[in-house]
Amino acid sequence: MFRHLLIACACLLTVDLGARVVDVNLSYPEIRLKDGTLFAQATIKSFNPVAGTATLVTKKVLVGLPISLLPDEVAAKLKELSPALTPEELAAEKLEIATARSLALENAVRRQRQAEEEAKADRADSRQLNVKAAEQAMSHHDTTLDEVAKFAETEARMYFRYRDDPHSNIGAVVGADLSLSYPEPVPGWTGRYRVTGLANREYVNNQASGFGRGWKEFEMLIQTADRHKPELIEIQIK
16 A cells, blocks of 8 residues: 555656645644555645645655545645635646646556567567577587487497407408487486497308308497587497
8 A cells, every 4th residue: 555655646746746736844643544554753745735635754755645535634734724726726727737647647658558568579589589599409409419320320330340249250240231210318317318220230250151141239328418529338239
């Protein structure tokens, strides 16, 4: 309620500019408005009998409010202090107040519309930034997957040509065909990917003095990090 009165104060002061304001200095230990609001150590500093508004100070805070909210005895005191106005003066005062209120309303509507337009523009900018960020993140993610896929193919081809089964009867591998899945993120492990595949090899059989063929199913774990090349964690033969 007090906040509402402060807002009303700003509006009332705006309207009263140029209108007939009567300066007074009426102090009260407390003033309880008809809506229940209580002001302690309140002093009425001025009022406008035509606009029906009053300005009081309480705890160094300036408050504007309608005279109709004041206790009857306070309102009656203000009425006694009201200057006598001719019909012409009264009409001029009312016209001036109506004009000021109309202008204040137009300004309030204009400020509200401007605030809404600015908020709308801010939301549009925010959405645009979010879209760009999402596009950049997606592009980075796709680039990372492509790098991991190429790295996995190179590592798997090297592994099955030169490093697999070093103590077996397999001699030189003369051919190695690979079938690899696209990298999949490992849940709960940032930057780690899983690649599964099938390796078909043709090799020299050291024991049979001929050629042999065989295939193996395998799984690769590859770790990535920003500004670093992918790293092979392990290859598991299934």
